[in-house]
Amino acid sequence: MSDATPDELLFTVENGVATITINRPDKRNSFHDDMVRQWVAWLEECKTRDDVKVIVFTGTETSFSAGGDTSRFKGKSEQTPLQAKAGMVENTQSLARKVAEIDKPVIAAINGMAVGGGLDVALMCDVRLMASSARVAETYAKMGLIPGVGGAWFLPRIIGTAAALDMFWTSRWVAADEALSLGLVNRVFPDDTFRAEVKAYAEQIAEAAPLSVRFIKRMVYQGLNADLHSHLDTLSSHIALVRTSADHKEAVAAFKEKRKPSFTGN
Incomplete structure (x- = not known):
């Protein structure tokens, strides 16, 4: 059972499209373990609901997601290696595994910056749509960490090994136009029409057989x-x-x- 507060992660279904929205703008839409458990539970529900044809991940306001909530990292550095591994497997990594189980389309609507684990969540989706002002970065090396949500598996398969290593090693920001040229995202839409464009795109797929x-x-x-x-x-x-x-x-x-x-x- 999840202890995430009801407004931290939003779930709606309309016209065949289920939208899961991270709603912690004051925390740059970072997520924590309780939210991930709720996320996984909703994805499990989406698997069997006939009225859900497409699933969209997005964030509120100006962020897609900053990844794991660092304010909740306190104490994790004191865990034993086995405890740390078990925590990753049971929580954050369970989201990547659940997405991989779903044969319905999963779309990342990158409305704003996506960093580290936040970008990795977008990478685990089938298709990525990006707002023109959004930026993405893999900042693990800068933080003395490694990608634990699957980023090192997804990114090289999407943009190639050398380009992925460049992003990982430099922790540099990648703007929407470069993300599109790299093949990291499929489409870039203007900020002022982004939500409408994502809705139209998802509903078009939802209308197919x-x-x-x-x-x-x-x-x-x-x-x-x-x-x-x-x-x-x-x-x-x-x-x-x-x-x-x-x-x-x-x-x-x-x-x-x-x-x-x-x-x-x-």
Whole structure:
């Protein structure tokens, strides 16, 4: 059970999109273990809710997230190595594992600065959208730490090894235009329309055939760790399922009738 206060982490569902918002602007939207437990619980709920097609992570005001709340680090430096490891596995790292379990799209809406663990949360998402004035940085080396939420796994896979090491070793700020050129983010939107653009983007995906969206995500990620023959074999099984689905039949009918399809996820 989480002890996070109800207003520290917000959860809403609208038009097929579940939005989880970090709401601690006075702490630059940093998070603590109780918030992570609540976060994981909501993601578990999103896995099974039929009305949730897409999940968005974002922050309030001018920050996405500064990562772990340093004011709560007191005492952690006195832990034994085994205690420190267990704490990471049970708390912060559980978020990365839960995101990896979900075959629905997960989008990071980087509305403002994202630093350290905050950036790592964005990296664990499938797609990253960024406000034009936002900046990101991996500041672990500056703080005498290492990325413990999966950043060293995600970042080189997204932007390449050399570019990832450059960010990690220098702790430098990366602005939105460079983040886009690196491939760190998928789209950059103006600050004044950012929320509306994110909403439109997420709802566009939510309107697509749910089985197709989920199987595409599954095949893309599984394909990264499979040889071509294994990938094609798995793909043929998934195609057999989607071709007989109600959503495929509805898509064909809607195309012939020149209307917008209405998908049920079956």
